[in-house]
Amino acid sequence: MQINWEALGQVFGVSLVVTVALVGVFTLGIVGTSSRKPQVQPDGPADGAVTAGGPGTLTRAGAYACFALCAAAVGYGIHLIVS
Template identity: 65%
Template sequence: MSIDWAALGQVFGISLAVTVGMVGVFTLGIVGTSRSDQPQPHDGAVGTAVVAGGASAAARTAAYACFGLCAAVVAYGIYLIVA
């Protein structure tokens, strides 16, 4: 039995790069949905801290695009496994 180490190395390298990239894209999606341009006052007692509000429409749209890209990569991976 012979192992093609070059092909194994390529698979490992590409898998590592895609995994790190998708984690980064997913993280950008999470940050995009949680960021706020302007803080909003907290509904509570007088003197409470100001908390961050929701994300802007552009940030939310970019975050959803990141989540869509992640879903597309997962679907492509499942397609490669099944095919």
């Protein structure tokens, strides 16, 4: 029995890069959809009005695109395993 070390190294390298990239994209999606607590502006109006603090429409759309990319990558991986 012989082990093809070059092929094993390639599989390890590609797996490592894809895993780190997928976790990074998923993290961007989490950050994009996270809503921050409203904060009272110290120099704001005297009535204690709060600022919105939530993600904008473009940020939320980018986050959903990140989640879609993650889902596509997982689906492609399952396709590779099944076929």
